[in-house]
Amino acid sequence: xxxxxxxxxxxxxxxxxxxxxxxxxxxxxxxxxxxxxxxxxxxxxxxxxxxxxxxxxxxxxxxxxxxxxxxxxxxxxxxxxxxxxxxxxxxxxxxxxxxxxxxxxxxxxxxxxxxxxxxxxxxxxxxxxxxxxxxxxxxxxxxxxxxxxxxxxxxxxxxxxxxxxxxxxxxxxxxxxxxxxxxxxxxxxxxxxxxxxxxxxxxxxxxxxxxxxxxxxxxxxxxxxxxxxxxxxxxxxxxxxxxxxxxxxxxxxxxxxxxxxxxxxxxxxxxxxxxxxxxxxxxxxxxxxxxxxxxxxxxxxxxxxxxxxxxxxxxxxxx
Numbered sequence: 001x002x003x004x005x006x007x008x009x010x011x012x013x014x015x016x017x018x019x020x021x022x023x024x025x026x027x028x029x030x031x032x033x034x035x036x037x038x039x040x041x042x043x044x045x046x047x048x049x050x051x052x053x054x055x056x057x058x059x060x061x062x063x064x065x066x067x068x069x070x071x072x073x074x075x076x077x078x079x080x081x082x083x084x085x086x087x088x089x090x091x092x093x094x095x096x097x098x099x100x101x102x103x104x105x106x107x108x109x110x111x112x113x114x115x116x117x118x119x120x121x122x123x124x125x126x127x128x129x130x131x132x133x134x135x136x137x138x139x140x141x142x143x144x145x146x147x148x149x150x151x152x153x154x155x156x157x158x159x160x161x162x163x164x165x166x167x168x169x170x171x172x173x174x175x176x177x178x179x180x181x182x183x184x185x186x187x188x189x190x191x192x193x194x195x196x197x198x199x200x201x202x203x204x205x206x207x208x209x210x211x212x213x214x215x216x217x218x219x220x221x222x223x224x225x226x227x228x229x230x231x232x233x234x235x236x237x238x239x240x241x242x243x244x245x246x247x248x249x250x251x252x253x254x255x256x257x258x259x260x261x262x263x264x265x266x267x268x269x270x271x272x273x274x275x276x277x278x279x280x281x282x283x284x285x286x287x288x289x290x291x292x293x294x295x296x297x298x299x300x301x302x303x304x305x306x307x308x309x310x311x312x313x314x315x316x317x318x319x
Contacts (some may be wrong), residue, residue: 007112013051022097032075039068039134040302043238066111067092070133080119087127093117132282140263140271142166145236152209159213217241232256
């Protein structure tokens, strides 16, 4: 019998609904995961939701958004090495049948009650994390930025959203002492062990490594102007607008520019180990939780309310 589940369908910009969809049949190397919590990304997902995503491989509508899902294994293939009942993180899935005669894209594919996914893509997590287990990919993304090629720990982080906070926490765990800029007063609080200020209140122009988690391409020139000679600017956010900069200031500083890509399996393993050891906390980052059946309102809040650091969809009451 073909399995069905409920998924969030983004049929076009701001056109979102919860629909019944079919799932691919699992094989011996697959898991069926019942999702309890799924995060909403204010980076790439916002661009798809708003229709402002620049050309990107695999993009198009209709699609199932979401790539931050935590749940429990309800069916484990013989070759997976997993057991029913284990708590896991799933970074999205591509397991959905067509809808209304159109292929349903699984570019992200995590916003559904059930997912079919190869076991190799899944990470075991501590059940005690609860909804915070859905934050693991974002934490691994922050870790990847810091552990990149020939990288230095950030001494300035721009943006005090969830990614900026995770970058700051990882920097502290590694022995660093970052400064964080945040221009939105609603997001300035919550720092533990580091200073949050504004660009206007910070006179420094000798930062060795600036990590921009804002996704604001208009800041690039100003950030280059704050680098020490030979310093590095790391683009850790996702930018809808073209990234450009004025050459002479960068030339005078012999500035380096690095783009931090998505996490790798090694980042995920290292991040999970830090969380399990208590060296990295995922607490205090989720500010809003809404039932998955209220997804349209939840997405609007996640992208429109500056006080919303992280919105989590609660799937536990959905069949």
